[in-house]
Amino acid sequence: MASAAKRLDAVPGTPAPQISFDAVTLQLGGKAIIENLSLGVRAGEFLCIVGASGCGKTTALRLAAGLYQPTGGKVNFDGQPMREPRREIAIVFQDYGKALLPWRTAAGNVSLALEAAGMTSAERPARIEELLRTVGLPGHAGKYPSEMSGGMQQRLQIARCLAQEPKTLLMDEPFGALDAMTRQGLQDEVLSLVAASGATVIFVTHDLDEAIYLGDRVIGLLPHPGRIGIELAVNLPRPRDQLSTREHPEFLRLRRQLFDFIKATEQ
Amino acid sequence: MNRGAILWRVASFAVAAGFIGLWQLIANLKLVSPVFLPGPDRAWASLVRGFSSGDLWSKLAGTLEHMAYGWLLASIAGIAIGAIIGSSRTMRTYVAPSLEFLRPLPVSAIIPVAIAMLGLTQAMALFVISFGAIWPIMLATIHGFAAVEPRLYEVARSLQMSRLAVILKIALPSASPDILAGMRLSLTVALILSVVCEILAGLDGLGHWVLLSARAFRSADLFAGVILLGVTGYVTSVAMSLAEHKLLAWQAAQH
Numbered sequence: 001m002a003s004a005a006k007r008l009d010a011v012p013g014t015p016a017p018q019i020s021f022d023a024v025t026l027q028l029g030g031k032a033i034i035e036n037l038s039l040g041v042r043a044g045e046f047l048c049i050v051g052a053s054g055c056g057k058t059t060a061l062r063l064a065a066g067l068y069q070p071t072g073g074k075v076n077f078d079g080q081p082m083r084e085p086r087r088e089i090a091i092v093f094q095d096y097g098k099a100l101l102p103w104r105t106a107a108g109n110v111s112l113a114l115e116a117a118g119m120t121s122a123e124r125p126a127r128i129e130e131l132l133r134t135v136g137l138p139g140h141a142g143k144y145p146s147e148m149s150g151g152m153q154q155r156l157q158i159a160r161c162l163a164q165e166p167k168t169l170l171m172d173e174p175f176g177a178l179d180a181m182t183r184q185g186l187q188d189e190v191l192s193l194v195a196a197s198g199a200t201v202i203f204v205t206h207d208l209d210e211a212i213y214l215g216d217r218v219i220g221l222l223p224h225p226g227r228i229g230i231e232l233a234v235n236l237p238r239p240r241d242q243l244s245t246r247e248h249p250e251f252l253r254l255r256r257q258l259f260d261f262i263k264a265t266e267q
Numbered sequence: 268m269n270r271g272a273i274l275w276r277v278a279s280f281a282v283a284a285g286f287i288g289l290w291q292l293i294a295n296l297k298l299v300s301p302v303f304l305p306g307p308d309r310a311w312a313s314l315v316r317g318f319s320s321g322d323l324w325s326k327l328a329g330t331l332e333h334m335a336y337g338w339l340l341a342s343i344a345g346i347a348i349g350a351i352i353g354s355s356r357t358m359r360t361y362v363a364p365s366l367e368f369l370r371p372l373p374v375s376a377i378i379p380v381a382i383a384m385l386g387l388t389q390a391m392a393l394f395v396i397s398f399g400a401i402w403p404i405m406l407a408t409i410h411g412f413a414a415v416e417p418r419l420y421e422v423a424r425s426l427q428m429s430r431l432a433v434i435l436k437i438a439l440p441s442a443s444p445d446i447l448a449g450m451r452l453s454l455t456v457a458l459i460l461s462v463v464c465e466i467l468a469g470l471d472g473l474g475h476w477v478l479l480s481a482r483a484f485r486s487a488d489l490f491a492g493v494i495l496l497g498v499t500g501y502v503t504s505v506a507m508s509l510a511e512h513k514l515l516a517w518q519a520a521q522h
């Protein structure tokens with residue numbers, strides 16, 4: 001497909017994308033994992049990426065984070081090449097159990113990001129309390145991650161990411177390991193957090209409903225090597241609502257389209 | 268404490284009491300000449316005498332000092348060197364195997380070298396004790412650093428943490444259970460080598476006391492010294508366990 005980044009640039013009056021992939025290729029172990037991927041993400045956009053397992057979603061996100069360097073093409077952030085990870089880009093990992101420091105309490109884990117940003121120890125406690133309240137963990141400041149449920153640990157990881165005051169939030173199947181009720185609650189919380197902070201989001205999921213429910217746009221990847229197979233604009237009103245949005249005719253139409261795409265990739 | 272733990276404690280006290288009783292019996296029956304084997308009563312009397320005269324205090328202080336300095340030096344150097352080797356994959360690949368080769372080298376082999384270079388001095392003792400005690404700490408640190416969850420390094424990268432901050436805030440705490448276990452092992456090594464060095468170099472300490480007592484056939488004093496060494500080993504090891512328990516409270520929360 002044509003370079004989405006270039007196409008966006010070409011439209012007069014369209015702002016330059018915050019994150020852009022320009023014909024990005026990544027080879028790992030002699031194998032192309034991502035090939036010729038072009039993509040632009042506007043500031044403040046909520047982009048969802050779906051695709052079968054192993055099609056390169058995580059790899060694409062790691063490229064956006066600067067954790068991988070492309071072997072071909074360019075990844076830009078605010079018009080500058082991404083050479084290494086930066087605090088403005090926060091990542092919520094799927095395996096929250098591994099991404100938290102087990103020897104630090106909830107407050108200590110949030111503090112890690114504030115310390116890295118150079119906040120003084122006098123300013124930290126108030127900010128930590130505020131962040132824990134934002135993600136729905138007030139009163140859990142003194143708990144160790146191992147004393148918290150999966151949903152609480154993922155909230156904690158989100159709190160640490162918010163402490164980075166990110167321009168971009170990258171989320172890799174953040175709710176994949178959680179039960180349905182917890183997941184729906186967290187979806188709505190992420191939407192309101194993002195609406196409040198204005199952050200750009202790239203959200204990877206294998207749950208098609210989740211992708212449509214959350215996103216402004218959904219991209220479906222094709223596997224071997226990973227490349228864009230479908231791109232859908234989600235024109236559903238915001239704020240989204242777990243019941244009415246999911247019953248919206250547009251939601252059902254997009255859902256059908258995405259299901260057909262995924263089914264075709266699996267054959 | 269649960270029932271099982273109490274039973275264990277009672278059982279171990281019973282075994283110790285039985286042992287002392289047997290010892291007294293053997294001594295009373297003179298199965299072994301009293302010149303070589305004093306009864307627990309005579310050993311205890313010698314302990315009391317040694318402490319009230321102050322002799323044993325100064326010997327104990329000497330041994331504790333040798334042990335503490337050697338162990339602390341070994342800990343600082345072992346953690347520092349272990350951290351450098353453990354935090355670099357290249358170093359782990361190229362340096363770690365030669366450490367595995369050096370480790371089984373008995374420390375006794377290094378003692379003549381140390382004596383030749385440093386003489387029968389405190390410096391020689393410090394060198395030998397820390398050389399022996401460094402291995403468990405250094406190898407545990409290397410292992411602990413190598414086993415840090417890679418995801419945490421990615422978190423550190425995305426937070427743009429400095430190399431020093433990554434070591435202090437991520438690698439060291441993550442490796443701390445290994446490091447503390449290594450330090451506990453080294454404590455025993457340091458005590459043993461303190462005694463050896465005191466005996467060889469005639470440095471003030473329980474090792475020297477034990478040696479002089481043996482030469483003078485003062486078996487009660489000899490046993491008093493040996494008992495005191497055992498108690499020293501036990502008490503320092505228990506203190507270390509308590510410190511570990513406190514420092515690793517976060518691990519207890521995981522179960």
Ligand SMILES: Nc1ncnc2c1ncn2[C@@H]1O[C@H](COP(=O)(O)OP(=O)(O)O)[C@@H](O)[C@H]1O
Binds near residue numbers: 053055060
């Ligand atoms: N470090 C790596 N080296 C070699 N192959 C890799 C590496 N990481 C991922 N892959 C391969 O790249 C493909 C895409 O992986 P990934 O991005 O994790 O997929 P997804 O997140 O969509 O499930 C998979 O086939 C995986 O085996």
Ligand SMILES: [Mg+2]
Binds near residue numbers: 057058
């Ligand atoms: Mg993945």
